[in-house]
Amino acid sequence: MFDRIREKLSILADAAKYDVSCSSSGGNRKNTNKGIGNSSNGICHTYTEDGRCVSLLKILLTNHCIYDCAFCVSRKSNDVKRAAFTVQEVVELTMNFYRRNYIEGLFLSSGIFKNADFTMERLVRIVKKLRTEERFNGYIHLKTIPGASEELLKEAGLYADRMSINLEMPTETGLKLLAPDKSHEDVKKPLGYIQNTITQYKNEKKTGIIKSTPKFVPAGQSTQMVIGATPETDMEIMYSAATYYKNFSLKRVYYSGYIPISHDNRMPAIGSQPPLLRENRLYQTDWLMRFYGYDVRELLNPNNPHLDTDIDPKLSWALRNMEHFPVDINKADYNLILRIPGIGVTSAKKIVQARKFGRLRSYQLQKLGIAYNRAKHFIKCADSPYSLNEPDPLIIKNQILAESNSKYLKIAQNQLSLF
Template sequence: MSDRIREKLTILADAAKYDVSCSSSGGNRKNTNKGIGDSSSSGICHTYTEDGRCVSLLKILLTNHCIYDCAFCVSRKSNDVKRAAFTVDEVVELTMSFYRRNYIEGLFLSSGIFKNADFTMERLTRIVKKLRIEERFNGYIHLKTIPGASEELLTEAGLYADRMSINLEMPTESGLKLLAPDKSHDDVKKPLGFIQNTITQYKEEKKTGLIKSIPKFVPAGQSTQMVIGATPESDMEIMYSAAQYYNNFNLKRVYYSGYIPISYDTRMPIIGSQPPLLRENRLYQTDWLMRFYGFNVQELLNPKNPHLDTDIDPKLSWALRNMEHFPIDINTADYKMIMRIPGIGVRSAQKIVQARKFGKLRSHQLQKIGVAYNRAKHFIRCADSTYLINEPDALHIKNIILAESTSKYLKTPQNQLSLF
């Protein structure tokens, strides 16, 4: 690798680190005609598929030149940073070279916008097209959609990328206008809607069976990203926005990126050097409950409870606010209600439903199944329950759980040492 390419790689890989929507879940592109790579094979690091496999991606920008001046973005045009841009051939050569060395299993490619949207999107499309056709690369490709690009370019890009994503940037339109007045959420909704409609169209054509061969179009779906903490939205506003985009555009993921201070701006909040990681974590937990546990966003966040608790997770918080549903009989309750019990995850709930077909479940059996019994015991009844509260008190239960969690943390050897 030449010094010039190495310098570009250093600049553009560093600039790409702020985009957290780097996923590889859902890809099923197979290796055909003795091509190179396979998006469904396992890798070595960086990102994870839905089934837990670790997959490495080359994560870079095509360029960090940008015509926009978004206050929260390191690549904004007014920021005094070193600029660089890859050519189409350089990105293709880097990807293939890294893959052959077993460094990566795929590519995550984004870009600042230089000249205009179509100019940038056309180059991104040329890269993925060249990888697929000329290099016969069948590894995973996650491509950023450029707001304002033509539908023709989006259609062509979707035929070669596994997943496409476009950043919402801020959770609300008012927040976006504050920090990026030249941008609009409508610029995001239009390509999201077009790609989703095209995905549906290709699937319908495949179902009819009238056309012998239907090409894949964005087989791993779409995702988006919000910056959290740069604008004053409540947790409720953030998650209501996420729920809207999940429902309207059938997104695979919404990513929440804690705001990282890049430079001083009077419009930006003054926080420490670290992003708000605890809040980011709580938002991801809420998102998980919505996608996999059957919770409606209004149950978790509403005008009476617009903010997530910092000391307990959102599932426990919901349970403590709704103690009229508890305790639940683990041997008779339906699957959906079992999923709502703190300390019981999706797999544990499935095992419980299967195991109780052979007899009533007792506490030791729940622990073997994988239930976090010390937490769940406050909300359930099983065949040998001895821990029963006639009139459950939410605050009392919360204090018990927090005390047990703190005690368990302090008992670990590394934390005992840290106390001294």
């Protein structure tokens, strides 16, 4: 590899690391006509749903940018080394890395140089070359450039598995504070257009009017918010996420803890730690909304605008709503069982199936893989003792925290004993 290409790769791969909006895609593009690559379950720097760790080439086309967003390392006022790939260089890099089995797909984003269409047109040329000339069938995640024309968005959607566009800040107020040239409306327009086009292609496929309907963004859309750079509450963040899930059928919203990179007095001080615990709690809340049937208003509301730091949001909700507990594990429906702390989706399904063969007892629940030490405070099973005492949320919380601390202490002691 030429030295200049190596230098570009170093610069533009490093600049791309701040974008976390990549995950297992759900794409199912298959290899055809002796092409190269295969996309099954999605490619990314994370774990797929079946537990595989997969990789992708994650780069920017350029870190030149016409915008001066205070939170972005590629902002035009930042004194960093600049670089830009040509279209052909990205194509060749992708194919060379793939042939060497270094990657399984491509995550391609870009700073904006000249204007939105100028940048988006080059991104489209890259993915089109990969698909049509190189016959590459691996996973491609392409970032949408705000303000790009609908014609370019439509063409991009025919070649990319997933497309995403960053919301940047959770609220318009926060965005205007740090990126006054940007607007959430610039994000909503392409999200809406792509979502409508996805629906259109799906309907055409169902009707059978067109015999061979091409795939259009088969793995859907996602977005990302930077967390901790502006003073939004957890409630504001998650209400925004819920709105975008509802209005644009997003596959994922990503929450990226702000990494201090600027001396701008509007930003958190350099040297402060990224809000990783808060980021984790937001992801847990997101999971409860998408897979556990919680309405965001149950988890966060004006009376509880912030997530607890010492306990997860599911346990926090349960402790605030003890009137729903204890849940009779042998009678309750699946949706109520899902709300029991310590019981996940897989365990809840096992419980519903297992109780068809007889009333479940505590030892049987433990064999089904639930976190029994947590769940026991919220359930009633066949061998539960009869009690007239009203459960005290504070006592339960302290017991769970004490048990968790004891567990982690034992793990640490066992690890130290190895040495």
